[in-house]
Amino acid sequence: MTTDDPSAPDPTALDALADDLRGVRLPFPLDGAQEGRGDVDAALSQLADHVRPRLESLHAPLLVVIGGSTGAGKSTLVNSLVGRAVSRAGAIRPTTRRPVLMHHPEDAAWFEGPRILPGLARVSEGSADAVAGADASAPVPAAAGDEAAATSLALAPSTAIGRGIALLDAPDIDSVSSGNRELARQLLRAADLWLFVTTANRYADAVPWEVLRTAAARDVTVAVVMNRIPPRPGVAEELAADLRTLLAADGLEDSPLFLVEESALDADGMLPPAASAEIRGFIDDLARDSVSRVVIARRTLAGAIGALAVSARQIxxxxxxxxxxxxRLGEEVAVAFAAARERIDQVMGDGSLLRGEVLARWQDVVGTGELIRGLETAVGRVRDRVVRMLRSEPAPAIAAENALESGLVQVVLDETGRAAEQAEAAWRATASGRMLLEGRDLARLPDDLAARASAAVRAWQGDVLELVRAEGADRRAKARILSLGVNAVGVALMVVVFASTAFIPTGLEVGAGAATAVLGQKLLETIFGDEAVRRLARTARESLASRLDELIGSRAEVFRDRLAEEPAGTGAEQLRTDAARLEALAARLGDPRTSQGESR
Structure with a gap:
């Protein structure tokens, strides 16, 4: 049987919500996250079990789910309405382990497929009508175990049920079985109409009212049965008045209320026909009135969609x-490693690297005798000294490069390790970060980091030498570079880069590091000129920054990769958009003018 209804509203908004809910990820252990996951599952169940199929088939048989508390006499009532024991009744709990769906045989096609409750496998119980020679009092065997209760649905066709309506016997909402409790709520979410069974002794219990308040919030059509009323004058009226007051307080004042007095059961375990006659008449009237069925279906559907919109906003x-x-977790990583880069830049720019071994090797290259006495007049003599030294011994320039490499690599390793430790410490301060770090040591530096850092610095030194060669392409500069040696000129440029982020003013003579940088700058100016030296230093520094960014970024990426292992999924704004579309759909379904047009 096709279930398509040409008058049904467009289900696009429902499909979009389902797709987006399936994409929701709540990996971090935040307050409410577990409840949020449950809300996602419940919403998807609601969509598949009731909302989507009902929207497509507004004229499909009305599904009446009969639910109630443990011991309320629900199964006895169901059996009495059908005239045969289709639901197991007894003192041992839980009694209803597998839900039973009773329908007219000619409505079978609506329920045999996965149109509603697609997650429950169909189990045929055959005809529920009395068969000659059969024991009509024998209850349908219950499936063993809680798991079976959550995975199967017994179909029981019966001519005792009018066309256009179906009764679904649900497990107890407060069953001792957790599987049954969840199944009961799932079935109630699939209902077009709830027939809620309680007793004179337990109608004010907390669990039933939690369920009834949920119905009121969703604008579900509810009928209430108060069972086992003591057959004493005035008791039924008194209890009914109190129950109606409670119903009205929760917005259910229009709910039909049926009163069933305590009665002796017959030999088949059934109520006397008169005890259930009013309920029977209510169900038969619905079966005969297609317009009322559609109105109820639309009202419950609109309420369910509105509730889904609320749920989508909560999710x-x-x-x-x-x-x-x-x-926040990503920002903590970014802050830690950005601070490391700032500290490295500070070391590279404040002259700290131009001390110790580096200073000694640089002085081997240029000499120091004339340095402090006056750089302006000493540049020529220093250049001559460099030429003489390089002609006989080129090693000092290479040694200076190696010293610079060693010093910079150590700074990079120290600061990168410090950043990793800071990032890990920040993560360990939160439950979410601890979850990400569980079983992992992200702060530990990889064994090959020192080798990669050395390779990056050497590659940058190669960049500097290429800059020197490219800048010295004209004949005059080329001759001067050749006279000094490319490596010596390159080292001079490296010294200038490591001296300051700003260009060093001529004549700055404060400390050996600054003095060596000034000398390097003056030496370069005699070859390339003032503006060219500024440009070369800026280009060389940018090249080094790029390589260090990549190297240090690879360590930060370890943290980001771990964060990415927990996918982000559907965004909050998308869910809010879905909620707005559902609110519009619910408003249309709840519009009486639309309801009248689609009920004809």
Whole structure:
């Protein structure tokens, strides 16, 4: 049987919500995250079990789910309405382990497939009508175990049920079996109409009212049965008045209320026909009135969609909290490694590297005798000294490069390790970060980091030498570079880069590091000129920064990769958009003018 209804509203908004809910990820252990996951599952179940199929088939048989508390006499009532024991009744709990769906035989096609409750396998119980020679009092065997209760649905066709309506016997909402409790709530979410059974002794219990308040919030059509009323004058009226007051307080004042007095059961375990006659008449009237069935279906559907919109917004808040947590964790990593880069830049620019071994090797290259007495007049003599030294012994320039490499690599390793430790410490301060770090040591530097750092610095030194060669392409500069040696000129440029982020003014003579940098700058100016030296130093520094960014970024990426292992999924804003579309759909379904047009 096709279930398509040409008058049904467009289900696109529902499909979009389902797709987006399936993409929701709530990986971080934040307050409410577990409840949020449950809300996602419940919403998807609601969509598949009731909302989507009902929207497509507004004229499909009305599904009446009969639910109630443990010991309320629900199964006895169901059997009495059908005239045969289709639901197991007894003192041992839980009694209803597998839900039973009773329908008219000619409505079978609506329920045999996965149109509603697609997650429950169909089990045929055959005809529920009395068969000659059969024991009509024998209860349908219950499936063993809680798991079976959550995976199968017994179909029981019966001519005792009018066309256009179906009765679904659900497990107890407060069953001792957790599987049954969840199944009961799932079936109630699939209902077009709830027939809620309680007793004179337990109608004010907390669990039933939690369920009834949920019905009121979703604008579900509810009929209430108060069972086992003591057959004493005035008791039924008194209890009914109190129950109606409670119903009205929760917005259910229009709910039909049926009163069933305590009665002796017959030999087959059934109520006397008069005890259930009013309920029987209510169900038969619905079976005969197609317009009323569609009105009820639309009202419950509109309420369910409105409730889904509320749920989508609540889930969106959980997703937003997860997004904020993800951003915070990522920011902690970014801050730690950005601070490391700043500290490295500071070391590279404050002359700290131009001390110790580096200073000694640079002085081997240029000599120091004339340095402090006056750089302006000494540049020529220093250049001559460099030429003489390089002609006989080129090693000092190479040694200076190696010293610079060694010093910079050590700074990079120290600061990168410090950043990793800071990032890990920041993560360990939160439950979400601890979850990400569980079983991992992200702060540990990889064994090959020193080798990669050395390779990056050497590659940068190669960049500097290429800059020198390219800048010295004209004949005059080339001759001067050749006279000094490319490596010596390159080392001079490296010294200038490591001296200051700003260009060193001529004549700055404060400390050996600054003095060596000034000398390097003056030496370069005699070859390339003032503006060219500024440009070369800036280009060389940018090249080094790029290589260090890549190297240090690879360590930060370890943290980001771990964060990415917990996918972000559907965004909060998308869920809010879905909620707005559902609110519009619910409003259309709840519009009486639309309802009248589609009920004809």
């Amino acid at each position: 969106a808040e959980q997703v937003a909290a997860q997004e904020e947590q993800r951003a």
